[in-house]
Amino acid sequence: MATQLQRNGPGGTKSHQLFLLLKDAITSGRMAPGTKLSGELKLAEEHRVSRVTVRRALEALMEEGLIMRKPGVGTLVCERPVGATVMTASVSNLLPNIVKMGESSRVRLLEFGYGYPQDGVRERLRLEEGERTQLSVRVRLAEDKPFSYLTTHVPERIALSYNEEDLGSTPLYSLLERSGVRLDHAAQTISATLATKDVAEALDVAVGSPLISLTRVVYDVDGRGVEHLHALYRPDRYRIEIDLCRAGDADDRYWQPLAPESQ
Amino acid sequence: MATQLQRNGPGGTKSHQLFLLLKDAITSGRMAPGTKLSGELKLAEEHRVSRVTVRRALEALMEEGLIMRKPGVGTLVCERPVGATVMTASVSNLLPNIVKMGESSRVRLLEFGYGYPQDGVRERLRLEEGERTQLSVRVRLAEDKPFSYLTTHVPERIALSYNEEDLGSTPLYSLLERSGVRLDHAAQTISATLATKDVAEALDVAVGSPLISLTRVVYDVDGRGVEHLHALYRPDRYRIEIDLCRAGDADDRYWQPLAPESQ
Numbered sequence: 001m002a003t004q005l006q007r008n009g010p011g012g013t014k015s016h017q018l019f020l021l022l023k024d025a026i027t028s029g030r031m032a033p034g035t036k037l038s039g040e041l042k043l044a045e046e047h048r049v050s051r052v053t054v055r056r057a058l059e060a061l062m063e064e065g066l067i068m069r070k071p072g073v074g075t076l077v078c079e080r081p082v083g084a085t086v087m088t089a090s091v092s093n094l095l096p097n098i099v100k101m102g103e104s105s106r107v108r109l110l111e112f113g114y115g116y117p118q119d120g121v122r123e124r125l126r127l128e129e130g131e132r133t134q135l136s137v138r139v140r141l142a143e144d145k146p147f148s149y150l151t152t153h154v155p156e157r158i159a160l161s162y163n164e165e166d167l168g169s170t171p172l173y174s175l176l177e178r179s180g181v182r183l184d185h186a187a188q189t190i191s192a193t194l195a196t197k198d199v200a201e202a203l204d205v206a207v208g209s210p211l212i213s214l215t216r217v218v219y220d221v222d223g224r225g226v227e228h229l230h231a232l233y234r235p236d237r238y239r240i241e242i243d244l245c246r247a248g249d250a251d252d253r254y255w256q257p258l259a260p261e262s263q
Numbered sequence: 264m265a266t267q268l269q270r271n272g273p274g275g276t277k278s279h280q281l282f283l284l285l286k287d288a289i290t291s292g293r294m295a296p297g298t299k300l301s302g303e304l305k306l307a308e309e310h311r312v313s314r315v316t317v318r319r320a321l322e323a324l325m326e327e328g329l330i331m332r333k334p335g336v337g338t339l340v341c342e343r344p345v346g347a348t349v350m351t352a353s354v355s356n357l358l359p360n361i362v363k364m365g366e367s368s369r370v371r372l373l374e375f376g377y378g379y380p381q382d383g384v385r386e387r388l389r390l391e392e393g394e395r396t397q398l399s400v401r402v403r404l405a406e407d408k409p410f411s412y413l414t415t416h417v418p419e420r421i422a423l424s425y426n427e428e429d430l431g432s433t434p435l436y437s438l439l440e441r442s443g444v445r446l447d448h449a450a451q452t453i454s455a456t457l458a459t460k461d462v463a464e465a466l467d468v469a470v471g472s473p474l475i476s477l478t479r480v481v482y483d484v485d486g487r488g489v490e491h492l493h494a495l496y497r498p499d500r501y502r503i504e505i506d507l508c509r510a511g512d513a514d515d516r517y518w519q520p521l522a523p524e525s526q
Contacts, residue, residue: 191498
């Protein structure tokens with residue numbers, strides 16, 4: 001397990017960093033299956049580290065089944081392990097997809113309760129002074145493998161209209177609309193971040209691994225926030241896809257996101 | 264400079280990793296300006312490192328102007344440095360925005376030439392066996408600060424219809440359409456990755472920093488690839504925004520990306 005490497009592994013953190021860089025290159029596809037790695041000496045020169053450091057990083061990659069030694073050939077990137085599903089979300093139907101995912105994936109609830117959110121969340125949800133939110137922290141798994149770490153805030157006045165059992169059986173947006181909330185629009189920001197200790201443990205990655213970060217705020221017709229989501233995704237198990245088509249006439253051409261298919 | 268820390272800094276890479284994690288928390292806004300940091304001892308316990316390691320990480324953060332010591336108060340997150348512009352791209356008009364950016368930002372060309380692309384690029388561009396591409400590697404700067412690292416492949420037969428001077432004065436898509444290419448659609452994937460040595464130097468970040476990764480392939484009406492772009496963005500200087508609105512009727516509600524405004 002990657003998270004053990006840091007705590008019990010023999011390597012110092014230089015080899016850990018090299019391990020992370022090479023792992024990222026492999027899981028992102030930049031180093032395709034079958035690619036031959038440079039020799040230890042060349043890797044050491046390229047990354048300005050010692051051969052011992054390189055060897056430790058390679059051992060860790062081998063333990064994770066990402067590379068293999070082939071006698072007489074060298075060290076090769078392994079084929080993608082069977083069952084390593086990558087969940088995808090298209091922007092045209094980002095949220096409906098998440099609903100579908102909800103049906104095929106499992107959720108582990110790490111935290112649940114009511115309290116006062118930090119300033120950033122309060123401002124973006126446009127809460128009044130002293131308003132509380134329902135906070136939940138969940139990890140989502142597909143085929144028993146964690147791929148997302150979700151921190152959700154819903155204003156208390158809205159969250160009280162449903163219970164945990166409802167949440168288990170019905171998508172949040174349907175629950176909200178049934179209880180009279182008139183959803184209007186959502187603002188999303190996508191970025192990248194590093195796995196901190198807690199998140200790394202929950203997602204079964206090494207501390208310092210790259211994660212896709214998505215923040216979403218959903219508003220009702222009066223412009224009041226009804227949900228604030230902060231989601232972290234493992235890039236080897238999740239990706240966001242955006243398809244565009246070229247539109248307009250000869251004088252004024254532009255790119256337009258593809259409309260969602262009939263659902 | 265962050266990139267110097269690794270080479271000349273006094274800290275081992277444990278303090279470098281802690282520095283990266285704290286820097287990421289500050290630049291992403293999770294630790295807002297004015298936030299008080301935990302004491303050295305508490306930070307050491309939280310991250311299971313020594314106090315010396317914590318002190319080195321804090322010194323590096325101080326050198327970068329991210330935190331400050333306030334006598335009698337403690338260590339605080341600084342206000343966002345003046346002029347730290349964050350470029351944003353909305354998905355509804357992701358490409359036009361990049362064109363506008365092109366007008367207000369500067370480009371540094373790191374590499375330019377013709378050759379045989381790697382398999383992944385060749386397959387996605389649907390090139391024929393033995394077809395060459397024009398390769399360019401560019402760094403884009405806003406206010407003289409680098410924010411993106413762009414690797415572009417264009418099939419040679421298309422690239423020969425314009426020269427470098429044209430590229431400096433006219434957006435690529437306009438050039439392509441003028442020379443008869445009928446652009447049709449584009450597929451984009453967003454992910455997260457770590458800065459490798461070369462990219463880290465070009466973007467002036469530390470090795471192992473998180474980056475937003477975007478891959479775009481643009482196709483013509485016959486389904487042939489005309490551009491393959493791999494873009495890496497500094498998350499503290501760039502973010503992708505996606506706005507959606509709730510559409511459909513009571514029986515069938517869904518989220519729809521906002522249409523681009525008239526351009």
